[in-house]
Amino acid sequence: MNHFQYKDKDLYCEDVPVAQIAAKLGTPLFVYSHATLTRHYQAFDKAFGNVDHIICYSAKANTNGAILKLFANMGSGLDVVSGGELHRGLAAGIPANKIAYAGVGKTQNEIDLAINSGILMFNVESFEELQAINARAKALGKKAPISLRVNPNVDAKTHPYISTGMKKNKFGIAKEAVLEAYKAANALEATDVVGIDFHIGSQITQVGPFVEAMESVKALASDLRDLGINVKYLDVGGGLGINYKDEAPPEPDEYAKAICKVIADFPITVVLEPGRAMVGNAGIMVTKVLYLKEGTTKNFIIVDAGMNDLVRPSIYDAYHLIQPVNMREGNPITGDVVGPICESTDFLAKDREIGAVTSGDFLAVMSSGAYGFAMSSNYNSRPRACEVMVKGQAFEVIRARETYEDLTRGENIPTFL
Ligand code: LLP
Numbered sequence: 001m002n003h004f005q006y007k008d009k010d011l012y013c014e015d016v017p018v019a020q021i022a023a024k025l026g027t028p029l030f031v032y033s034h035a036t037l038t039r040h041y042q043a044f045d046k047a048f049g050n051v052d053h054i055i056c057y058s059a060k061a062n063t064n065g066a067i068l069k070l071f072a073n074m075g076s077g078l079d080v081v082s083g084g085e086l087h088r089g090l091a092a093g094i095p096a097n098k099i100a101y102a103g104v105g106k107t108q109n110e111i112d113l114a115i116n117s118g119i120l121m122f123n124v125e126s127f128e129e130l131q132a133i134n135a136r137a138k139a140l141g142k143k144a145p146i147s148l149r150v151n152p153n154v155d156a157k158t159h160p161y162i163s164t165g166m167k168k169n170k171f172g173i174a175k176e177a178v179l180e181a182y183k184a185a186n187a188l189e190a191t192d193v194v195g196i197d198f199h200i201g202s203q204i205t206q207v208g209p210f211v212e213a214m215e216s217v218k219a220l221a222s223d224l225r226d227l228g229i230n231v232k233y234l235d236v237g238g239g240l241g242i243n244y245k246d247e248a249p250p251e252p253d254e255y256a257k258a259i260c261k262v263i264a265d266f267p268i269t270v271v272l273e274p275g276r277a278m279v280g281n282a283g284i285m286v287t288k289v290l291y292l293k294e295g296t297t298k299n300f301i302i303v304d305a306g307m308n309d310l311v312r313p314s315i316y317d318a319y320h321l322i323q324p325v326n327m328r329e330g331n332p333i334t335g336d337v338v339g340p341i342c343e344s345t346d347f348l349a350k351d352r353e354i355g356a357v358t359s360g361d362f363l364a365v366m367s368s369g370a371y372g373f374a375m376s377s378n379y380n381s382r383p384r385a386c387e388v389m390v391k392g393q394a395f396e397v398i399r400a401r402e403t404y405e406d407l408t409r410g411e412n413i414p415t416f417l
Contacts, residue, residue, distance in 0.1 A: 003033040004284060004366070009327040011364055015393040018286060018325045022362045025386050026401065027288040028305035030373050034391035036282035037067065041074050044274055047256035051263075051270055054120070056100045058238045058275030059085040061370040066389055066398035067279065068092035077120065079238065079273035083110035090117060100235060100271060102149065102199070104129075104170055111136045111144075120271075121145040123197040123235060125172055130185055137190035146185060147195030147235055150178045152216040156201030156209045156239065159316050165200030165213060172198065175216060179223055186229050193229055195271070196221060199237025202276060205249040207258040210236070214262040221266065234263065235271035242280040244367050245319045252277070276370040283369025285310050285385070286325065287348075289361045290340070292333065299335030301354055303363060306339025307346040308379040310365060310372050314345040321366040322349050330356030337363070341380050373399075381407055 003014050011018045013031050022029055044055050056077040059068065063085060068078070069092045077098025078089040089099055101114050102123040114122065115137055124130050124146050137144035151172030154165045164171045173181050185193050200213050217234065224231060236259055241249035250258070252274075259270065287305035294300075312318035322337055333356065337349040348365055357363065376384050383402030388395050 001035075003036045004364070006327070011323065011325045013284070013390040013395075016390050016395050018284070018364060019362055021388055021390070021395055022286045022288070022325065025388065025397065027286050027362065028309045028385040029286040030283055030368065030385055030387040031286060031395075032067065032279075032283040032369055032387070032389045032398075034070065034389055037070055037279065038074070040278045040282060041071055041076060043252045044256075044272060044278070045074075047252040048260070048270060048272065051260055052268075053270040053272060054098055054233075056098060056120075056235075056271055056273050057278055058273045059089060060374060061275030062279040062283070062372070062374050063088055064373065064387055064398050065092050068094060071278070077271075079275070083107070083113050086110070086114060086117065086119070096120075100147075100197075100273065102197070102273075106132075108132070108136060112140065115140055115142050115144050119145070121147045121194050121233065121235075123147050123149045124185075125149050127173070127181060127184065130181065130188070130191070134188040134190045143190055143192045145192045145194045147193075147197040147231070147233060148173055148178055148181050148185065149197040149199070150175055150217055150220060152198055152200065152213045154200050154209050154213045154216070156204050157206065158201045158203045158241070161316055162202040163200070164202075165198060165209075175220070178220060182224055182229055183227065186227075193231065195231045195233030195235055196224075197235035197237065197271075199273065200239060202239050203241040204239045205241040205247045207250050207255060210239070210255065211258050211262060214259055218262055218266065221268070232269055233271050234266075234268045235273065238273040238275045238277070240274055240277040242276055242367065242370075245321065249277075278370075280370035281367050283367075283372060285365040285368040285372055287363050287365060289357050289359050289363060291359055292357075298351065299333060301333060301335050301337045301357065303337060303339060303348065305348065305365070305385070306341040306380070306382065307343065308341060308377045308382050309339070309385050310348060310368055311375050311377075312371060313348050314343075320348065320368060322352060322354055323364050323366065324355045324357055325362035325364050328356050328358075328361075332356055341382075378402075378407060383407060
């Protein structure tokens with residue numbers, strides 16, 4: 001069931017009219033549906049129900065503490081890429097032994113925090129990182145559980161900016177070199193080789209690339225077995241796409257079947273790192289039309305949300321459906337939906353028919369739950385938006401709108417000024 005639906009002419013999130021939330025809390029505003037978030041977690045959990053698995057929700061898609069808490073309550077682990085995400089995960093009650101830590105540039109402080117917290121595993125992305133983790137574990141008198149992230153050189157057939165599993169990408173260890181890296185890792189004193197990991201990209205809309213990557217790591221797992229290295233975990237990363245416009249990504253069921261088929265005869269725990277598929281369609285961004293402006297060649301619908309609030313259209317040319325929160329009679333307007341930021345790339349949509357709108361109306365920018373607020377910034381000194389979670393007829397703020405005071409927090413005027 002879609003929890004963002006029109007009742008008559010008004011858009012609702014679950015049982016609450018979106019306009020009611022926007023009128024109370026102002027715009028720009030992110031609104032998340034509790035029921036959708038819950039359903040998405042359950043869909044993954046059920047799809048992989050026949051195999052040992054750990055869902056490590058990918059925090060980077062949406063790091064709000066309430067969302068992490070909701071997933072923690074359902075038994076989720078976490079995929080993190082920084083000390084900050086690790087900190088947030090632990091604070092939200094995600095058990096440390098369900099946290100996988102990826103990323104090509106882990107610092108010493110971050111490595112120490114992860115070792116001391118007792119995480120599930122580091123997903124190691126280079127030889128040098130491996131040495132660094134070993135050295136820190138030794139210094140702390142502990143053993144660090146590690147997986148090596150393999151770069152399987154698979155084309156994920158997605159936007160090049162969100163493709164991660166090809167030779168030209170900075171991620172992982174090339175599949176030609178990874179066996180040597182495993183031998184090296186296995187010989188280190190303070191690391192424990194527990195898994196294999198890959199992540200080939202994001203917004204992937206076919207199962208083919210996942211299967212190709214799986215075949216490659218399955219061969220690796222057999223080679224490792226021959227060497228006497230028995231890994232417990234196969235971390236298949238995230239990357240399952242969602243429907244923004246007219247994509248038809250596989251459902252978690254189909255994705256699970258394709259993955260599990262490859263490892264049917266392999267006793268291994270599957271670790272999943274879905275981000276976008278968990279939160280993307282569970283959230284919308286609400287913005288207000290400030291002005292309608294007729295340019296010489298096109299119309300501009302000027303709204304109060306900019307690229308600092310939702311940057312995906314600007315940097316990936318991403319499509320987000322935009323709908324009036326309250327449908328009204330009249331002639332639909334076609335134009336560019338643009339924000340108040342001083343950049344020509346500050347747009348939410350180009351040459352889009354938006355329906356009949358007038359200044360003061362609210363618009364809903366759909367599918368904004370993933371990489372929306374999480375990628376927002378204070379550019380042009382714009383306080384970041386408010387976030388709200390809806391459950392049935394109830395809604396509560398899960399992050400207050402920033403204030404002007406927040407903008408200058410931490411700044412210091414030097415004594416010599
Ligand atoms: N695991 C790792 C190691 C990752 O790097 C990512 C995403 C994920 C899991 C989760 O992937 P997902 O299931 O969300 O596709 N900002 C871009 C997406 C960047 C994804 C980066 N890594 C966007 O807005 O489209």
